[in-house]
Amino acid sequence: MGLIEVRQGVLPDYGLALPGGVRVTASGDPSSPVLTRFFDGYDRAFILPDEREELAGFEKCLALNQTHRRAMGRTHSELVAVLEDEAGTLLGGANFLATSMTRPGVPPATVALNYVYVEEAARGRGLLRQTLTAVRALTTTALDLDPDGNSPALFIEQNDPLRLTAEDYAADTRHSGLDQIDRLAIWARVGTRIVDFDYVQPALSTDQQPDDGLVYAAIDYPGEGVDAGLLHDHLESFFAISVRKGQADRPGGVASRQLASLAARTAQVPLLAMEPALDWLRAARSTEGIESFRDLAREARG
Template structure:
């Protein structure tokens, strides 16, 4: 990869002639290009961010660069071929977190990532994740060859979606919910054993408890509770709440308080046993979420 900054843009070159352009500017044409593909990929009402929401998040780069005692950068990125055809896009928040040399130096909230239907099956997701890590290093001023930033991602929970939501998202994306989890499992994604709820993205939306929180290729079998707290505090405050304070006792505050009080690390569970359970046609009625199924399956109880 090669990288360079020009007028608030970061550019990378990936194998296969894939070009990456990223920006932290709400007025950038990169956001417009990203949103065109994003609008085709995401359909569920409480998971969607509208264009003005992305603009608000990117605008916080000016006011919240060093919020919460940490350094942040909210970015949108597009992936194109040599002819300028859009292949995919990503939106993420990179946060520098200093919890000691044994832990990742930064965490990435991969808010949204998509691959255009015509570009699927080429290994673009792996390349996109490598690019996101490099973009995070550049945006935060970290050493380009330093330790790898951690990546966290929300995913639809097939056990918590209604039948209508399941069908709508699958029909829109062209990918079954369990098949999508299997794709992420193949690149080392594991379930974070934490009862995660996404706070409402806007005043007109509701908190979303139909999501799985997961870590992508995280080193070790558990996430440090302090690192997860710092990461979620930044993610909730910037990417979700867009700088707006939450009412006392809200969804974000409750989760952060639980992590602040926690001393034990937060376990990570593999997805594959739970995916095999669901694909085998076995009933999942006894599990209230994919997380609890994954936990039981990892212990041999499912």
């Protein structure tokens, strides 16, 4: 499985062939047609006001590939990717930030999976796993990693079904056709566990609010916990590029507080299995006094 250059612009577009006739095209260029193609599906998939990024926001993030490639002592690549069949039908898409890591004993890179979607008509075909395969391959190429080395570590935000308002829960479920619990179960099947950290997404723009209705999660991460230094560096890059788009956080702001907490920590951040908490919710057991899915995962593990 090799990437080929399919378009030369400000930055090249890359193509990748996956099994089953699935073709992936990716770009870090804000002027690339890949961004427009990605946004077509994204605009249908994401509706909650504080989670949505507008097209101009994606353009700003991709433009930072020119100015923030080596920021904060790490190498970065913000990319958008689309998956299509041989007829050119859109199957899904992903936007992510790949960041190199230099700390000893940790994965060589991390990935913030900012947005992932599979078109409703294409579900049930294993496209999520294929998307993750493509993201890992693209990260290896974009950061010039050893293709025979350890895999990048993947992180993702998830809607917290215990913190969403009833209105947002119903609206998102109705729009996506997936119940929040069923969505978490899909991610659990690809090895996703909750990062036991008090996570809040900073506001994506001045017109939006910080989002505390999320849990942070790691996908198929090795070991029982995440190195606190790696998580600090990963979130520092993610907040600066994908969230704040190059604008510094104010002292004591949402991003700064979380980074300070991780900088002061020496112990690993534990990872919590999702399945016991999902079983708890499916059984309609009481969640009185439990404020978040992360708390429920801690409670349900016994």
